Amino acid sequence: MxxxxxxxxxxxxxxxxxxxxxxxxxxxxxxxxxxxxxxxxxxxxxxxxxxxxxxxxxxxxxxxxxLTVTWHHSGSTVDLIHGDWTPSLAGRTIVVDPGHGGSATGAVYEGVKESALNLAIAQKTAAALEALGAKAVLTRTGDTDLSLYARTELASRHKADLFLSVHCNSSATNREATGIYTAYKGGSRQSLALADLLRQTMVGATGAADMGTHNRSDLAVLRTARMPASLVECGFMSTPSELRLLQDPSYQALLAQGIARGAALYLAA
Ligand SMILES: [Zn+2]
Structure with a gap:
């Protein structure tokens, strides 16, 4: 009260x-x-x-x-969200895609594989989505190879409401870069709105730096998704302090909460 x-x-x-x-x-x-x-x-x-x-x-x-700001698709309603309020995801299906896997490790820093970090964060994200009432489907649950097309085909097969691909970033030139980066397919207003919300809720949950929302139509998983889709970069493995955070299960849980909340706010619109 x-x-x-x-x-x-x-x-x-x-x-x-x-x-x-x-x-x-x-x-x-x-x-x-x-x-x-x-x-x-x-x-x-x-x-x-x-x-x-x-x-x-x-x-x-x-x-x-x-406050978190959500414009509804109609353009005639805007939600201002204060505090931790999160809508239910009952009846929704969300495919969570841990990037890379198997022989495709993604970036490797200090012996840590991006594919392993992605899987840990994605599993926590699936649990957070299910706690909000969604059916969450992971594209892989182990360290296995999986083609980019198989990932979005799985989402189509499940008639998913959203496709979320989880990655970690790295920079060859800036060893001090930190923060959250979200990507969407250009030309999709829905995917832009989703990516923008995920950026806000992930930054809000973690307190990480805000690296913006970016048009990445070059990414096959975004191009081939038939539903609103976003690829999230959870932090920079190339920056030692952020690599330690990305390995920390409690920080992974904060990232997962931020992703789940962004998905819930998007689908409530
Ligand atoms: Zn990656």
Whole structure:
């Protein structure tokens, strides 16, 4: 109950801040300071003027306040999510694909194979999805070879609602790179929305750096998926401090929670 009350007053303050801003008039793009309970909310998108009203972008303000923003496909509803609220995944089927496997190890750093990290994170993701009521199907459950096409064919066979491919990143040039990177197939608004949500929820769950959402139509698993699909890069194996995190079962569980929550928020839209 106290949480509910806090959430309600939080939204009341947000709506007040936004409606006050809407009454400011002007003649061009301008910088507007938004304050919540008297404290400045740092957001980095300029407001703009239309019909003598100053419009403040909802996404920029809401994300600056730590809310997760979901636009519904219709474009006429937006969900602002505060705190840990996660919708149910009952009745949904999600295919989780641990990248690489068998002779295809992916990157190897300090003797750690990407394929093994991907499997550990994907198994925890499947468990987190099932805890939310989904049927989760892994494309592989052991250290085995599997073609890129077999992975998305499995998703089609199961009539999956989503296809999520789990990978870990590496950089040959920047040994200090860290953070979460999510990818989608260009031209698919659904996949872009999914990848963008996964980025937000994974960063939110782990506190990792945000490496953005990227158009990666070059990736076969995204190109051949017949349902909304995203490939997530959970962190940089090439950066020793992040490699240690990626091997830590409790950090893997946070990544898994972030992925499951992103999937649930997407499918609730
Ligand atoms: Zn990979």
């Amino acid at each position: 106290p949480l509910m009350k806090r959430t309600t007053s939080f939204f009341a303050a947000l709506i007040l801040a936004l409606s006050l801003m809407l009454n400011v008039s002007g003649s061009s793009r301008r910088t507007v300071q938004v304050r919540l309970n008297g404290e400045a909310v740092p957001f980095d998108t300029a407001a703009y003027i239309e019909n003598n009203r100053t419009m403040v972008p909802l996404r920029a303000v809401a994300e600056a306040l730590g």
